[in-house]
Amino acid sequence: MSLWIVPVPIGNKDDFTLRGLEVLRRCSVVIIEEFKESTAWLRSQGISGKNFEVLNEHSTDEDVEKLRSLCKEQDVALITDSGTPGFCDPGPRLIQRCRSTGVKVEALPGASSLMTLLSLSGTPLQQFLFRGFIPAENVEREKAWNELKTPQKVPVVLMDTPYRLNKMIQEITRHFPKSKILLGLNLTQENQLVLEGPVSEVCPKVPAGKMEFILILWP
Numbered sequence: 001m002s003l004w005i006v007p008v009p010i011g012n013k014d015d016f017t018l019r020g021l022e023v024l025r026r027c028s029v030v031i032i033e034e035f036k037e038s039t040a041w042l043r044s045q046g047i048s049g050k051n052f053e054v055l056n057e058h059s060t061d062e063d064v065e066k067l068r069s070l071c072k073e074q075d076v077a078l079i080t081d082s083g084t085p086g087f088c089d090p091g092p093r094l095i096q097r098c099r100s101t102g103v104k105v106e107a108l109p110g111a112s113s114l115m116t117l118l119s120l121s122g123t124p125l126q127q128f129l130f131r132g133f134i135p136a137e138n139v140e141r142e143k144a145w146n147e148l149k150t151p152q153k154v155p156v157v158l159m160d161t162p163y164r165l166n167k168m169i170q171e172i173t174r175h176f177p178k179s180k181i182l183l184g185l186n187l188t189q190e191n192q193l194v195l196e197g198p199v200s201e202v203c204p205k206v207p208a209g210k211m212e213f214i215l216i217l218w219p
Contacts (some may be wrong), residue, residue, distance in 0.1 A: 003098045005091070007084040007110025011188035012210065013044050015111050021045060023108065029070055031055050033089060037081045055090055060108040068097045071181045081210070082096040084112050088132050088159070089202040113214045114157065117184040120194050121216065128216065136164070145175050154217040162210040172217065173203045185211045 004023050009015040021162055024030065024042070030050045032038035039052065055078070070076050071094075078085045078094065085091040087106075100107050103215065118125055134144040148156060160168050165185075172181065183201050185193040193211075195202045 001074050002071055002076075002104040002106050003094065004075060004077045005085050005095070005105065005107040006077050006079050006080050007108060007112065008038075008041060009080065009188065010111045010116065011186060011192070012081045013041055013046065016045065016190055017108065017110055020110055021047075021073060023075075024077050024079075026033040027075045029053060029074060029076045031078045031094070033077060033079070033081045038079060038173075055094055055128045057090055059090060059093070062107050064093050064097055067094050068101060068103060071098050071103045073102070081085050082113075084110060085116070111188075113159070113184070113187055113212075116187050117157075117214050117216065120184060120196075121182050122196055123157060123182075123218070125216075128157055128158045132158070133160055134158065141171075143181055144170060148217075149175055155216045155218045157214065159215050162212050165213050166206070166208060167210050167215075168215075169203050172215075176217060180213050182214065183213060183218040187212070187214070194197065 006020045006023055019149070022212070023069060025049050028051055030042070031053045033054070033056050034054065035054065042048065042050070053070065055063070055067060066137070078091060080089050080091065086095060095105055114130070131148065135141045158168070176199055179196065179199050181203060182196045182197050183194070183206065185195075185206070196206055
């Protein structure tokens with residue numbers, strides 16, 4: 001019996017592998033992050049009648065142990081709201097618990113906002129620093145920006161929640177006015193927008209409002 005890590009689309013609902021579809025059809029238990037988002041996408045793929053369990057930032061150690069027990073008894077699929085489970089989400093808690101107790105963990109390749117953005121770069125990237133989400137609280141957030149302003153030798157990858165897009169753009173304009181940026185908005189969706197160039201040119205072109213985003217900031 002195994003825990004199966006199954007990536008799901010980051011935008012376009014059809015960006016999914018045949019192997020992933022086979023695993024989800026086979027597993028009677030599917031661990032999801034949020035019920036509404038995940039079940040809507042599963043229905044679009046013709047997948048229903050599953051036992052849904054939740055794993056997110058509110059899950060307790062007891063919740064994780066319950067999920068581990070399920071993985072020991074049967075094949076269980078783990079998905080997230082978007083992209084690859086375990087990447088900037090609570091998945092590692094369950095993965096570590098399974099591995100430490102002898103439960104096999106299998107990972108499928110699939111959709112990733114990070115790899116999608118890297119493939120869109122017009123500048124070669126041999127290495128980069130993944131910083132991911134910076135703190136939401138203002139004092140810690142400002143501290144994080146100041147730390148990023150220390151001399152960096154490689155580009156930095158940043159992301160945040162959609163409703164903080166415009167706040168982050170304003171902060172980048174203030175802290176890194178002379179840097180270069182690659183910004184991916186709503187990647188793989190019909191309204192996808194990719195902007196690349198100097199911060200002073202790119203940031204004024206960013207639409208107001210909420211959009212899924214990930215960006216690369218050059219030193």
